[in-house]
Amino acid sequence: MSVVGVAGAGVMGIGVTQNLAQTGHRVVLVDTEQQVLDAALQKIEAQLRMSRMLGGPAVDTAAAMALISTGVDPKALAEVDFVIENIPERWDLKRALYLEMDRICDPATVFVVNTSAIPITEFAAVTGRPEQLVGVHFMNPVPMKTAVELIAGEHTSAETVRRTRELLNAMGKKAIDVKDVCGFISNRVLMLTVNEAAFLVHQGVATAEAVDEVFRSCFGHPMGPLETADLIGVDTILHSIDVLYQHYRDSKYRPCPLLRTMANAGRHGRKSGRGFYEYGPTA
Template sequence: MEVKKIVVIGAGQMGSGIAQVCAQSGYDVLLQDINQDAVDQGINSIHALLTRAVEKGRITDVEKDGTLSRLNTSTDLGDVHEADLVIEAVIENLDVKKELFQQLDNIVPAHTILATNTSSLPITEIAAVTNRPEKVIGMHFMNPVPIMKLVEIIRALQTDDETYEKIEHVTKELNKTSVTVNDFPGFVANRILMPMINEAIYTVYEGIATVEDVDTVMKLGMNHPMGPLTLADFIGLDTCLYIMEVLYEGFGDSKYRPCPLLRQYVQAGWYGKKSGRGFYTYA
């Protein structure tokens, strides 16, 4: 069956971004979250981004209005019952995701594909709690979703070819570039990125260089658009720690051991930009 209606669960930064690009690409979209404030904030964010795009001449007012007309919201999980594709973008916690997928499995039609935007968690394990493991797959969008072109499509051990092909088609319709990844901790993006960030934190922890100098080395010496510690602040240090713990547990290799300084910052509530303080201080 053709994918026509997409439900995005979780109205945070990732979920609202996914909902926006789906609606801009012509899909009917329901943005669902249990928290009305989160839904309102997500829609306000989409509206602001579309308005900015109009002001910069990237889209027209007609395109903006069309996108918004295809977006609906809900705080009731039962409203997802007509979805052809569900994309989950809730908190990066395996137990939460497994419980949600069990609920979805009992609500949506038999043809519905269940996708997760997890950045590191085992999709094979998430698929196993449903009665449709062959229709469970990973769609790891990059942040910020409306700008970044890449989507990692992660096949669980159980994912069938039909499901993969449909998700590959949807990804193209979203004007994104996909890469196919097998289900191992961190996939590709975070298996490479997070150890680099962790090593940058160790460099500061061991007193080798300052935060600013580490970032300058990587920007001017390696031509990175953003230093790894600035990037860590934007991702969220709590998220970085969680992914490093997934890698460390998943591979049992000491090279993935989270830096003690990263753990200490998270314990202090210094999560980065979203909390106002991380490796840098934000107004």
């Protein structure tokens, strides 16, 4: 199995790390603060213990946790086979990280961009290894989702795509090939839906509960769009819509003011305990 670095110990980084460890991969999880890493390990261990109860596989928790190491210095990624990057959807932060990783990592290391919206070719332009950079849009919660979007940039080599597809298969993921455009498939559609649902609440047309009930009861969706926003993170939703709006300059992507207010107020959804809904401490 490959040794995989995971950059960023937020919701997505935790999910990717858990998925890798429970499928037998050694993982190096990196973030800027040790307390963030410690909290991430606690979350991963709890989720591994509950995996069977949540409909996932039975996992040897101790064996999986033993495969995970952590570090606050990006130099911990120096000798991994892949780096899966999961930091927030802000180009300034991502660009700085890729420049640093390009200096640190082995020349053979493949960089995997876990982005929901930013075109992959933009990342290739700031590295010295454009052929070894590929996009994978993981869905949340990562261990429970069986498919991902796989995006080759303008310069991504066929060998990089092959190696990445093998890694994804080993993680139990079906890779769906998607063209390198802003938002890919999922977020070109999903973000518009979430944004319009937020406008319904913002304009007083309906409550969040009513909006989500229509999607569950009338369309058979397991979750409504605003429940989905809370799961993904309202701040992440806002970043993604901002990226779409800035890229396409189309008014249909204008972010709902309510999303910005909620993000500024720290109402980020499940991870903060409050979004469109209230959550307990274990949400």
